[in-house]
């Protein structure tokens with residue numbers, strides 16, 4: 726099964742307001758009129774100023790069924806860090822529904838979560854004068870900018 730490119734972003738401003746955005750070409754061979762999870766709040770995209778922001782990618786029907794973005798927010802609300810919540814929810818979704826996804830997450834404290842059960846997911850974030858990025862599992866490169 727092939728997926729078309731998805732681009733997601735999460736951000737926090739100097740007043741602590743959070744935003745999430747997700748854009749996608751959907752899936753190859755998709756039915757006419759299919760709505761992607763990317764456009765469904767709580768599935769592919771979600772932001773709550775009191776908790777954090779999430780953007781997801783992967784198998785849309787599975788992400789929508791699991792309400793992945795909202796599940797990650799709920800998990801953070803119950804005390805998990807952005808990274809714990811992201812990785813735990815993706816693991817649970819993949820185990821329960823046997824399909825893969827990835828997500829980028831930002832908490833209202835500014836900590837970042839990156840997780841994916843797909844083979845690869847390219848990601849990048851800036852913190853101060855550092856650019857953090859990777860694509861394979863356990864890859865985390867840092868460059869000064």
Ligand SMILES: NC(=O)C[C@H](N)C(=O)O
Pocket residue numbers: 728729730731749750751752761762763769781782783784785786788
């Ligand atoms: N690559 C993707 O993220 C695809 C998107 N989640 C969809 O199923 O529409």
